[in-house]
Amino acid sequence: MKKTVFFGALAVAGMAAGVAAAGTLDDVKARGKLNCGVSTGLVGFAAPDANGNWEGFDVGVCRAVAAAVLGDPTAVEFVPTTGKTRFTALASGEVDMLARNTTWTFTRDVDLKFEFVGINYYDGQGFMAPKSLGVTSAKELDGATICIQTGTTTELNLADFFRANNMSYEPVPIETNAEAQQQYLAGACDVLTTDASGLAATRASFENPQDHIILPEIISKEPLGPLVRHGDQQWGDLVRWTLNALISAEELGITSANIDELAKGTKNPEINRILGTEGDLGGMLGLDKQWAYRAIKAGGNYGELFEKNIGENTPIGLARGLNAQWKDGGLIYSPPFR
């Protein structure tokens, strides 16, 4: 009997997914709200503030998409997902898109049938340890107890790293970032490992951030980006080009401050195309001409989002590094709008 109920639930989930895949854009418009899967709370990337409003770098992407589609950056229903539940949430249609520090990998893209629409943060896995431990390199971690978030690429990278360096370790699998912090601070593990950006964000929320160091080794490539279900190309294009609009906006100098000015028309045709004063790129996406204008206006361009949420003037204090525009020596690069 149990089996039947289980199959039934699956079948229902399957049908829901089948329906949702038909036209996510229409669904979102009909619902009047974008369901966006975010992390359960990682300061700087996605976390509710004191008033319960979600804010952060990933949240900014959700809001930009909502602004482009619905004209209202606040029309977003944030669905907190753990490392384990995120893919099921997306596959089942519970969320329309995931913006949750998710690493773009081959299997996730191909085997799990998702569509990564771009990269909004180039990251790598690092280690954080208390200064009192006296460790300065990840190569000195032989025999250490390491807290990892389970269900992520980090535990695979970790296994590979220690295997390659012929060291042993004791993994302590942990479900959420909050529990990981608690275990780490209680000293139940020597070292905490996750994406370097996540470590910086976690450290920023500690009482004494200066007592902890992030070890210099970055042991993996973690290109993080938003993703959607495979099969709905229109929706995938929409999210992809919303992200690209934010990136191009920074490159072309469109900011939330001067956007109204520029929207009246400029001499730069690409700016005009993005902001809808020339051509009809929005129409090709199934939106109006002003879509990108609203997306950029919602939280500013890529650089503004970065500086406001995780940049050097925030407690998280991440440098642009690889995430600078290509003109400045980084990897952030948007295909042209034409």
Add this chain to the structure above:
Amino acid sequence: MSSMTDTPRQPFRLSMLIYDSRYRSITIQVVALIGFIAGVAWIVNNTIQNLATLGKSPDFGFLLEPAGYDINQRLIEYHSQMTHARAAFVGLLNTLLVAVAGCVLATIIGVFVGILRLSKNWLIGRLMTVYVEAQRNVPVLLWIVFLMAIVSEIPPRPADFRSGEAQMLFDSIAVTNRGIYIPEPLFANSLGDVTVLKGVLKDSFYFSISLDLIVLLAVFLGGLVISGLIKRRADRIQEATGERPTTWYLRLGIVFLPTLAVLYMLGFHLGYPVLKGFNFTGGIHLRNSFVALWIALSLYTAAFIAEIVRAGIMAISRGQTEAAAALGLRGGKIMSLVILPQALRIIIPPLISQYLNLTKNTSLAIAVGYMDITGTLGGITLNQTGRELECLLLLMLIYLTISLSISSVMNWYNERVKLTER
């Protein structure tokens, strides 16, 4: 032409299936069965089709792929390059370990608490009531998380042992916030291991059994059997002559001396945990997650078992106690010789379901990061491969098998202690 006297046997007509009460009930059942099967088939088919559209047709091939992740607590050899099936097997053994340990501890605590709750001592009786109510009425998940918080926040860190802030108990047990390290038995002249199932399914299910352990068990059990023979001989002599020969030293000797001799020959010694690098090494490491899960599940289930035991005892009429007392038996003897053997018949059937509950509750292990089968097969493997349906079906099958095995063993025991009616 003879006339017919009997009413002729009516030939079977289709309408009889509905109008004839002899057939009607069968017709209804057959129709219902067909409907049920069709319904199930539709749902299964629908699921498979929908999964196929998502590009996920059921396939168990992933089980023989390398798992890629490490597991901290492993009773058998495992590393990250072994298969997903191997990881699941490691998880299964972890599940069984905590289930068996939990059932044993829960029974011991449960029986004591159940009896003590009937105590005439007001304080003890009330304390046990408080224990039972507190455990029964709070979800077990909370107890597990609560105990985990206690064992990871309160004990000292390994580093505190180095600076001398914390001391090992008896120089051999280290209680740290990463778990408890206890000495391990080691054999200097070990006989080695026997490895079973090596090479089957990409080495997914092989395991080693220590020959030392087998020899020790064989010698010990042999001693027990001989001791039983001595007892039977003593019984015979007592029945024949009325005098019982003194045999206790013989029996004690035959059980323990050969075992001790074997231990000596194998070079038995204890390996003590030593602080080395970041952590203690050597000894047996009872991880926080294991301790928290084990204790929480045992305490929780023990509360139910205590109530079952109490009910069983209270179901034995008071006259039995009084009769036993009249024969001159003391309180403890009355309990162990008269009341408990009879109460067992009532206690065992509900006890089975408590064991099953405990076993199924071990799947809450994920809350504290204990790598049981739900954590490996239903957690990391499911996540890394994205094969939800296959993993969950396998998981359900495994839990079903474990539960049915427990019930059949307990049912067999129940048959044995059941009142034989003549």
